[in-house]
Amino acid sequence: xxxxxxxxxxxxxxxxxxxxxxxxxxxxxxxxxxxxxxxxxxxxxxxxxxxxxxxxxxxxxxxxxxxxxxxxxxxxxxxxxxxxxxxxxxxxxxxxxxxxxxxxxxxxxxxxxxxxxxxxxxxxxxxxxxxxxxxxxxxxxxxxxxxxxxxxxxxxxxxxxxxxxxxxxxxxxxxxxxxxxxxxxxxxxxxxxxxxxxxxxxxxxxxxxxxxxxxxxxxxxxxxxxxxxxxxxxxxxxxxxxxxxxxxxxxxxxxxxxxxxxxxxxxxxxxxxxxxxxxxxxxxxxxxxxxxxxxxxxxxxxxxxxxxxxxxxxxxxxxxxxxxxxxxxxxxxxxxxxxxxxxxxxxxxxxxxxxxxxxxxxxxxxxxxxxxxxxxxxxxxxxxxxxxxxxxxxxxxxxxxxxxxxxxxxxxxxxxxxxxxxxxxxxxxxxxxxxxxxxxxxxxxxxxxxxxxxxxxxxxxxxxxxxxxxxxxxxxxxxxxxxxxxxxxxxxxxxxxxxxxxxxxxxxxxxxxxxxxxxxxxxxxxxxxxxxxxxxxxxxxxxxxxxxxxxxxxxxxxxxxxxxxxxxxxxxxxxxxxxxxxxxxxxxxxxxxxxxxxxxxxxxxxxxxxxxxxxxxxxxxxxxxxxxxxxxxxxxxxxxxxxxxxxxxxxxxxxxxxxxxxxxxxxxxxxxxxxxxxxxxxxxxxxxxxxxxxxxxxxxxxxxxxxxxxxx
Numbered sequence: 001x002x003x004x005x006x007x008x009x010x011x012x013x014x015x016x017x018x019x020x021x022x023x024x025x026x027x028x029x030x031x032x033x034x035x036x037x038x039x040x041x042x043x044x045x046x047x048x049x050x051x052x053x054x055x056x057x058x059x060x061x062x063x064x065x066x067x068x069x070x071x072x073x074x075x076x077x078x079x080x081x082x083x084x085x086x087x088x089x090x091x092x093x094x095x096x097x098x099x100x101x102x103x104x105x106x107x108x109x110x111x112x113x114x115x116x117x118x119x120x121x122x123x124x125x126x127x128x129x130x131x132x133x134x135x136x137x138x139x140x141x142x143x144x145x146x147x148x149x150x151x152x153x154x155x156x157x158x159x160x161x162x163x164x165x166x167x168x169x170x171x172x173x174x175x176x177x178x179x180x181x182x183x184x185x186x187x188x189x190x191x192x193x194x195x196x197x198x199x200x201x202x203x204x205x206x207x208x209x210x211x212x213x214x215x216x217x218x219x220x221x222x223x224x225x226x227x228x229x230x231x232x233x234x235x236x237x238x239x240x241x242x243x244x245x246x247x248x249x250x251x252x253x254x255x256x257x258x259x260x261x262x263x264x265x266x267x268x269x270x271x272x273x274x275x276x277x278x279x280x281x282x283x284x285x286x287x288x289x290x291x292x293x294x295x296x297x298x299x300x301x302x303x304x305x306x307x308x309x310x311x312x313x314x315x316x317x318x319x320x321x322x323x324x325x326x327x328x329x330x331x332x333x334x335x336x337x338x339x340x341x342x343x344x345x346x347x348x349x350x351x352x353x354x355x356x357x358x359x360x361x362x363x364x365x366x367x368x369x370x371x372x373x374x375x376x377x378x379x380x381x382x383x384x385x386x387x388x389x390x391x392x393x394x395x396x397x398x399x400x401x402x403x404x405x406x407x408x409x410x411x412x413x414x415x416x417x418x419x420x421x422x423x424x425x426x427x428x429x430x431x432x433x434x435x436x437x438x439x440x441x442x443x444x445x446x447x448x449x450x451x452x453x454x455x456x457x458x459x460x461x462x463x464x465x466x467x468x469x470x471x472x473x474x475x476x477x478x479x480x481x482x483x484x485x486x487x488x489x490x491x492x493x494x495x496x497x498x499x500x501x502x503x504x505x506x507x508x509x510x511x512x513x514x515x516x517x518x519x520x521x522x523x524x525x526x527x528x529x530x531x532x533x534x535x536x537x538x539x540x541x542x543x544x545x546x547x548x549x550x551x552x553x554x555x556x557x558x559x560x561x562x563x564x565x566x567x568x569x570x571x572x573x574x575x576x577x578x579x580x581x582x583x584x585x586x587x588x589x590x591x592x593x594x595x596x597x598x599x600x601x602x603x604x605x606x607x608x609x610x611x612x613x614x615x616x617x618x619x620x621x622x623x624x625x626x627x628x629x630x631x632x633x634x635x636x637x638x639x640x641x642x643x644x645x646x647x648x649x650x651x652x653x654x655x656x657x658x659x660x661x662x663x664x665x666x667x668x669x670x671x672x673x674x675x676x677x678x679x680x681x682x683x684x685x686x687x688x689x690x691x692x693x694x695x696x697x698x699x700x701x702x703x704x705x706x707x708x709x710x711x712x
Contacts (some may be wrong), residue, residue, distance in 0.1 A: 049084040052081060066097045069099070142165055224252075227240070232279055239309075304323045351390055378408050389430070392573070398427050402424070425444065425467070441467060457483055498524055524540040579614070620640070621656075661680045665678075
């Protein structure tokens with residue numbers, strides 16, 4: 001049905017989009033799709049944001065769209081979506097008005113929501129509108145016309161709700177549900193013989209349904225319902241039952257049915273059976289949580305939930321466990337889960353969520369008054385280094401890694417010293433300092449081996465293998481990647497497997513084994529989609545584009561690069577520049593030089609501003625064909641001179657450098673610019689020789705030998 005709707009309403013039905021939207025709709029209603037593979041998009045906020053953005057974009061192409069996000073204080077996902085859409089507006093303007101409503105009285109307890117709302121307000125197109133109580137002259141209109149009530153009861157409601165529309169609407173809805181009010185031709189009227197007691201406030205509106213639900217039930221049932229509220233809005237029935245069992249609480253079989261009948265809960269289904277249930281009204285759940293705190297049971301319930309979750313599978317379990325431990329006030333116990341959750345979110349490309357988890361960990365350490373020279377502080381700095389590196393905040397990452405190394409050295413924590421050195425090695429590689437990077441990784445590897453840390457040793461070998469690729473040491477790099485892949489397969493580490501596979505695509509490309517690279521790229525994309533590794537999926541798409549470009553399939557390459565660019569941009573990864581650069585290289589291959597040059601100039605400015613010198617060197621070489629085609633020989637000379645110096649300093653080796661230099665040489669030769677052709681060919685030849693690509697190196701040697709002397 002979704003596919004038919006897309007086709008009829010939007011006019012298109014892109015492959016996979018209908019399935020992904022169906023999966024999103026089902027997950028929103030608590031249902032699980034059976035009998036089809038996951039799209040891989042709905043498993044994370046970033047993936048859902050991309051899907052919703054595309055859908056809204058298609059609607060907005062036909063007519064203006066108003067997107068209303070209600071009660072966002074209860075859901076960070078809605079705020080992430082809003083920020084994502086606003087962040088993309090400059091590049092993809094649409095006819096979309098976003099209306100976000102938030103209840104400010106509950107914000108003091110929602111620190112992450114407050115921070116995100118502040119980020120939204122920083123956008124120049126965002127306006128804040130404070131909605132206060134209705135004016136006295138408008139209050140009768142709400143009660144009499146909208147709710148269809150009049151007389152003495154209407155006056156009492158108007159007086160008690162004091163211009164709060166939510167209070168009035170929910171009060172009347174509660175009375176209708178209880179049968180106190182009956183529908184009339186226009187609005188509602190009091191059931192004959194009924195008497196009503198007006199609640200003091202909105203909180204009491206939700207307390208009364210709880211009392212009616214629990215009437216005649218045991219205190220154990222009351223506690224089990226509170227425990228469900230503490231566990232979360234949505235949950236598997238088995239989780240609730242396991243937590244209740246740990247507390248020795250009764251789980252009556254009719255309780256969920258009673259909640260559903262009253263419109264307070266809804267069930268979710270999987271394979272025709274009830275999988276779980278969720279609260280319909282967040283305020284009802286909040287009222288139950290408040291009762292648990294008032295009765296002194298909430299902290300214990302949070303600890304029970306955290307202990308129960310330790311035995312449960314799922315990517316989000318560690319984050320939920322940390323949330324319960326923080327709520328219970330167990331800051332020290334929460335440090336480990338928060339660290340694991342933060343790093344896991346970095347690997348999934350959920351960088352904003354990762355930042356929240358690691359900031360919560362810092363706040364917990366502050367409450368514990370841990371000194372700066374503490375292993376937990378150092379671990380936090382290292383995790384924040386990895387996050388900052390993925391966000392492109394390289395100066396901050398270097399500062400954190402250096403501080404972690406100094407503190408770990410002072411405490412004699414040698415494995416943490418090695419971790420800090422490995423991060424410094426990764427940062428050196430990003431900046432094009434490949435020799436320094438190799439030395440740092442090799443020194444870290446020695447420390448890991450001395451202390452028998454196999455997991456860290458494998459991770460360090462993987463990073464070292466990447467540096468060796470850029471240094472043109474393909475054989476040694478491939479041996480390391482294969483060793484790493486075997487270890488990750490033995491350890492059942494899917495994230496490690498994806499990174500090793502992506503590395504093996506690089507080594508296959510380096511040696512010109514394109515069919516092998518194509519096969520490994522398809523395997524990497526499939527694995528990343530299955531496990532929801534967003535950043536790795538972007539890398540896999542980018543490498544797929546590299547393979548297809550080298551095969552001459554420029555259309556396929558462009559599609560892969562654009563998928564990578566979307567993913568990189570969505571998570572705020574600096575590698576978006578790499579995908580953008582690769583798109584420009586397609587234009588060069590297609591000899592669309594006038595179109596390519598502005599893109600390359602933009603990429604050069606970006607790489608230089610981020611001190612990614614090796615990538616800047618590649619762009620400088622890629623600009624040579626553009627200058628040759630335009631006859632801009634002064635620019636050619638300047639850029640080639642800079643490129644040679646940068647690439648020598650970085651010891652950077654890359655097939656794209658050799659290909660672009662060769663093309664530039666060919667164009668120079670066509671117009672008899674012999675010295676310039678020779679210089680470009682010599683650069684290409686040295687690249688192919690370092691990579692061990694003998695056939696390509698021999699071809700360049702023949703070209704160089706055939707060049708006449710420059711003086712004629």
